[in-house]
Amino acid sequence: MLDGTLISWPGGSPENTGLIVALIVGAYVLILWLSAVVWTARDISQRTREPIAQLVCTLIVLVFNFPGLAVYRVLRPPLTLQEAEEHELESSALRRELARSGECPNPRCGCLIGPDYLVCPSCGLALRRACAACDRVLDSDWAICPWCATVVPQSGGSASANGSGVPSPAATAPTAAPEAERGVPHG
Numbered sequence: 289m290l291d292g293t294l295i296s297w298p299g300g301s302p303e304n305t306g307l308i309v310a311l312i313v314g315a316y317v318l319i320l321w322l323s324a325v326v327w328t329a330r331d332i333s334q335r336t337r338e339p340i341a342q343l344v345c346t347l348i349v350l351v352f353n354f355p356g357l358a359v360y361r362v363l364r365p366p367l368t369l370q371e372a373e374e375h376e377l378e379s380s381a382l383r384r385e386l387a388r389s390g391e392c393p394n395p396r397c398g399c400l401i402g403p404d405y406l407v408c409p410s411c412g413l414a415l416r417r418a419c420a421a422c423d424r425v426l427d428s429d430w431a432i433c434p435w436c437a438t439v440v441p442q443s444g445g446s447a448s449a450n451g452s453g454v455p456s457p458a459a460t461a462p463t464a465a466p467e468a469e470r471g472v473p474h475g
C-alpha cells in the first residue's frame with residue numbers, strides 16, 4: 289500500500305488528521321466568534337455608558353454570534369457618544385443663535401424673529417423700519433439713522449396703543465439749535 293510509504297497522514301492516521309482539521313476549523317471559528325464579541329464590546333462602549341446595556345449587547349453576540357451580531361446592529365443606538373455630543377453641540381449653537389434674536393411681540397404669534405427683520409415672517413407684524421436713505425434696519429424708537437444721520441420720519445397714527453402721542457420738544461425747537469443743546473427725544 290502507498291499508506292505510510294509515500295504519504296503519511298498528518299498526525300499519523302486519518303482519524304488524527306480529521307482531528308487536526310477540526311481543530312484548525314474550530315480555532316478559526318473561535319477567532320471569528322471572539323472578534324465579533326470584542327468588536328461588539330468596543331462598539332457598544334462607544335454608543336452607551338450604561339454597563340447593563342453594554343453587557344446585554346455583548347452577551348447577545350457571545351451567545352448567538354453572527355445572528356446575534358445582526359440583531360445587535362439593528363438594535364444598537366444609531367449614534368456614537370461622540371456623534372451624539374457633536375449633534376447636541378450643533379443644536380445648542382442653533383438654539384443660542386435663535387435666543388439672540390427675539391420673539392414676535394404679537395402675543396398670539398410668538399414666532400422667533402431675527403435682529404434685522406422688518407416684519408414678522410409669520411404674522412406680518414411690522415417690527416422695524418428701514419432707513420429711507422441707506423436702507424439699513426432701524427429700531428422702532430430711533431429718531432435718527434445712526435449710519436447716515438438721516439432723520440427718521442415719525443409715523444403718527446400707528447402708536448395708538450401706548451401714550452406716545454405727546455408732542456416732542458424737538459418739533460417746536462428751532463432747527464438751527466446748537467448740537468450740544470439738541471437732545472434726541474427718547475420716549
Ligand SMILES: [Zn+2]
Nearest residue numbers: 392397408411
Ligand atoms: Zn409674529
Ligand SMILES: [Zn+2]
Nearest residue numbers: 419422433436
Ligand atoms: Zn440711514
